[in-house]
Amino acid sequence: MTRRGRVDETLLLDNQLCFLVYRLHRGITDLYRPVLAELGLTYPQYLVMLVLWESDPLTVGQVGGRLHLDSGTLSPLLKRLETAGLIARTRAASDERSVEVSLTAQGRALREQAATVPAAVGGCLSATADEYRQTRELFSDLLARVDAASR
Amino acid sequence: MTRRGRVDETLLLDNQLCFLVYRLHRGITDLYRPVLAELGLTYPQYLVMLVLWESDPLTVGQVGGRLHLDSGTLSPLLKRLETAGLIARTRAASDERSVEVSLTAQGRALREQAATVPAAVGGCLSATADEYRQTRELFSDLLARVDAASR
DNA sequence: CATGATTAGATTGTGTCCAATGTAAACTCA
DNA sequence: TGAGTTTACATTGGACACAATCTAATCATG
Numbered sequence: 001m002t003r004r005g006r007v008d009e010t011l012l013l014d015n016q017l018c019f020l021v022y023r024l025h026r027g028i029t030d031l032y033r034p035v036l037a038e039l040g041l042t043y044p045q046y047l048v049m050l051v052l053w054e055s056d057p058l059t060v061g062q063v064g065g066r067l068h069l070d071s072g073t074l075s076p077l078l079k080r081l082e083t084a085g086l087i088a089r090t091r092a093a094s095d096e097r098s099v100e101v102s103l104t105a106q107g108r109a110l111r112e113q114a115a116t117v118p119a120a121v122g123g124c125l126s127a128t129a130d131e132y133r134q135t136r137e138l139f140s141d142l143l144a145r146v147d148a149a150s151r
Numbered sequence: 152m153t154r155r156g157r158v159d160e161t162l163l164l165d166n167q168l169c170f171l172v173y174r175l176h177r178g179i180t181d182l183y184r185p186v187l188a189e190l191g192l193t194y195p196q197y198l199v200m201l202v203l204w205e206s207d208p209l210t211v212g213q214v215g216g217r218l219h220l221d222s223g224t225l226s227p228l229l230k231r232l233e234t235a236g237l238i239a240r241t242r243a244a245s246d247e248r249s250v251e252v253s254l255t256a257q258g259r260a261l262r263e264q265a266a267t268v269p270a271a272v273g274g275c276l277s278a279t280a281d282e283y284r285q286t287r288e289l290f291s292d293l294l295a296r297v298d299a300a301s302r
Numbered sequence: 303c304a305t306g307a308t309t310a311g312a313t314t315g316t317g318t319c320c321a322a323t324g325t326a327a328a329c330t331c332a
Numbered sequence: 333t334g335a336g337t338t339t340a341c342a343t344t345g346g347a348c349a350c351a352a353t354c355t356a357a358t359c360a361t362g
Contacts, residue, residue: 031297070321132168139175145275227312249309249357
């Protein structure tokens with residue numbers, strides 16, 4: 001394809017989709033950081049709270065399944081959320097291996113404050129709700145392909 | 152929009168574009184990891200090499216400008232690339248504050264091996280080159296918007 | 303020219319992310 | 333039932349990413 005000694009344009013940074021995703025990820029977290037800082041959360045911690053606001057309680061494994069994170073990441077993260085008073089962790093009675101993660105009153109209350117977060121950030125990403133949905137579909141398809149490839 | 156006590160669907164994980172980008176970023180690095188491991192590189196290290204294969208030498212600041220990374224990230228990363236024998240770091244004669252990063256013969260040689268990397272990974276992302284370009288455009292626009300928003 | 307401000311990198315500390323390993327509980331099935 | 337396997341989570345260690353601070357060199361301005 002490329003001749004010897006010439007620039008291989010597939011190796012050019014700007015041509016790489018993956019670099020755009022990498023930059024996009026960091027750019028978006030830059031948008032979230034100041035907003036979430038007011039809630040005392042990091043972005044991954046916010047994701048865990050989103051999951052628990054949808055369904056509570058959940059085991060550590062269930063939270064991990066939702067976010068595709070393992071205990072190596074979740075254990076210390078959940079410990080910090082517990083220290084912050086937002087969640088409680090208790091060994092499940094039915095299976096002493098599992099740990100149930102549940103929201104505290106403070107953790108539930110934080111949801112009210114968080115209600116404004118998506119609008120504050122999402123507005124930067126798309127002009128219209130339709131465009132937002134459309135982009136989301138494309139990303140979703142792409143993610144499915146990536147997940148399938150790593151199988 | 153949402154009534155009190157009802158689920159706020161903007162807080163649903165699956166509705167959030169940012170979560171897709173977050174997952175996409177990690178999914179794509181999962182694809183790169185085994186391929187780059189054969190070159191002895193992590194993904195961020197690979198990015199630095201891409202930048203240097205395009206233009207060599209560069210100061211630490213120039214590399215950082217290209218990747219949007221600061222010295223807090225780059226200093227230890229470049230130290231590891233130096234230990235691996237891929238780059239050299241020398242104080243610039245013209246300005247003793249700057250450090251010039253240059254490829255070693257080994258670092259230049261690695262490029263041949265890396266030539267197959269984009270195809271190995273990019274194939275998972277899009278079926279056709281046209282689709283790839285189209286997706287890239289969309290990401291590029293979105294990134295521009297995000298960068299503009301964080302100003 | 304001397305002093306204060308700015309700049310380039312390095313360092314330190316915190317929080318992910320992931321691989322590898324450890325530990326205790328639960329399961330399997332001979 | 334009981335020994336071996338599997339499962340759930342915790343821990344450790346390496347590598348980013350980012351904020352904050354530090355140091356040394358350069359610049360700006362009087």
